[in-house]
Amino acid sequence: MEEQKKRILLVEDDPNFGTVLKDYLMMNDYEVTHAKNGMEGFEKFKKDDFDLCILDVMMPYKDGFTLAKEIREKNTDVPIIFLTAKTMKEDVLKGYKVGADDYLNKPFDSEVLLMKIKAIIQRKATETISDSKQFEFKIGSFDLNSKLRFLRFKGGEPVKLSPKENELLRLLALHENDLMPRELALTKIWRDDNYFTSRSMDVYIAKLRKYLKLDEKVEILNIHGEGFRLVINN
């Protein structure tokens, strides 16, 4: 059985270290694309599909965090590992905020890196089975295209959705008729969970409800203290 090699985007400005790491990963059966800085990293990211990104934090022109943010705008799912200078606590916290999956302090042990890579790719694989790759939804009489970010009612004129509107409606649609926990949306979309992000989410729920009013069979119900539920009656 031909296992497809996993593809890693490695963004690391130190040429020596970068090359060594790349070779090491390739020896361990990963397909590695090595970019020398943030710009290049983003270009390569856009061109290809990767299973994992390993980003150095300290880089000229465009640091790892900025790059990660750009990557996240394009793709909310791809796992990201940061390579941070030793015990830069702020870096670690900032990393998690941007949506990192893990971090590694330099200098690090290569075997540990391998373990992490395996664990993370594995984790994403099971997590992603259901919810990735799905960009088109039927919601009552609506069609949602979450890749192009529009919502269309009965084949009429599509209305454009903002990124957050879109992500939120997509999450709801993924859980159609089922509970979509508040926390899930907050951590997946807002990447933070506090009073204000929570209120912000409520505002977006209101916006979505306004859009969805056109079809009285479709509604977003609240489950007090838990989250929301997109139901389609018939």
Next chain:
Amino acid sequence: MEEQKKRILLVEDDPNFGTVLKDYLMMNDYEVTHAKNGMEGFEKFKKDDFDLCILDVMMPYKDGFTLAKEIREKNTDVPIIFLTAKTMKEDVLKGYKVGADDYLNKPFDSEVLLMKIKAIIQRKATETISDSKQFEFKIGSFDLNSKLRFLRFKGGEPVKLSPKENELLRLLALHENDLMPRELALTKIWRDDNYFTSRSMDVYIAKLRKYLKLDEKVEILNIHGEGFRLVINN
């Protein structure tokens, strides 16, 4: 409202460090059970449901790995974080083998630990989302969906249940036709057992009876001084 606190089992033999860590976690809104060694840790694990285990690796009598293995035999899902001595690489690798979700080198930064805890619990939550079925009960002519918190009579309009109503009815349903001890509900749902919580529970029993009146075959009987019994006659 009533956001249920996440429960952490902390197994750490150093009394000073353990206590400090416990307090710190509690300050951050976790419910923490602290065990002083592997044995005690396992006992406590068996007695309760936890959302996360934090295990020190170096402990007398029973080290963290052995404990983790035992825990894994009982429960394949609960996330485990190891606290390892600084850069003991073997420990890290061994930890992953045993099925750890993450590890932290001592000394570690407490904020980083918090981030990890949040990330890990969140991750598990999304993974575990789909194993419903254990949330659906048939009670006479009623359907109880305790995940979506509604009760439906003969396929009619579902009526929403409050968290406490829901939990209580679920507990009763789990013990259908059998005694559901007062104390059980109080410790599991109210997590406290005193005069007032007990009265509060009685209030909820009254509410449930009102809902269930629609089906005269279903009733909640009191067993004086013992608890309640959900019976379905036919």
Next chain:
DNA sequence: TCCCCTTTTAACCTTACATTAACAAAAATG
């Protein structure tokens, strides 16, 4: 720079929930 689009923050209001109180009824106790 200004403008437009998006997102957050704020304010105010409504609803949902849990607890407590108060009083009635049943059951146990002796």
Next chain:
DNA sequence: CATTTTTGTTAATGTAAGGTTAAAAGGGGA
């Protein structure tokens, strides 16, 4: 049978969560 405990039920209260709208704050082009 009188008294104490336990349970049944309804209503009042306080607080937290959610609904809604508008204004402020960012942020990326033209």
